[in-house]
Each structure stands twice: as structure tokens, then as C-alpha cells.
Amino acid sequence: MARRPVAPVKPIGMELVFFYPCPYCRRELPLVSPPQPAMITCDVCRQSFPIVPVDEYSVQFVKLMLADGPAAIDADYL
Ligand SMILES: [Zn+2]
Numbered sequence: 001m002a003r004r005p006v007a008p009v010k011p012i013g014m015e016l017v018f019f020y021p022c023p024y025c026r027r028e029l030p031l032v033s034p035p036q037p038a039m040i041t042c043d044v045c046r047q048s049f050p051i052v053p054v055d056e057y058s059v060q061f062v063k064l065m066l067a068d069g070p071a072a073i074d075a076d077y078l
Pocket of ligand 1: 022
């Protein structure tokens with residue numbers, strides 16, 4: 001059975017990624033909207049450090065503005 005070409009797929013959801021600089025080696029660690037204070041471990045130098053959480057209402061606001069992704073689609077693909 002021949003495969004039909006698939007139309008480009010649109011996003012149906014989104015997350016916000018925040019970057020936290022490791023205080024030991026300066027690597028910028030990507031985290032998806034951490035809602036709670038936490039200890040994280042750097043994947044480069046293996047040191048742990050505490051992070052400041054993000055306000056989940058701010059994250060919800062941005063997601064709402066972009067309709068959870070679809071409102072950010074490149075206009076050429078609408
Ligand atoms: Zn590090």
C-alpha cells in the first residue's frame with residue numbers, strides 16, 4: 001500500500017520553557033514552567049541547586065493569548 005503524502009501538522013498544545021543558569025558551570029538548563037521551588041541537577045557538571053518557580057497564572061495567560069499554540073502558527077500556514 002502506497003503512503004499518501006501527509007499534510008503539515010499543526011500544533012495542538014504548547015508549554016513555556018524557562019532557562020536557569022547553573023551557578024557552577026553557567027550551563028542554561030531548560031525547564032518547562034516549574035510551578036514549585038525545587039532542587040535541580042545540572043546535566044553537565046552534576047551539581048544541584050535550588051530554583052525559583054514561575055507564576056502559573058502568568059504562564060496560563062501566555063498560553064491563553066496563543067490559544068494553547070494554534071494562534072502562534074505562521075500566517076503562511078493558516
Ligand atoms: Zn552545571
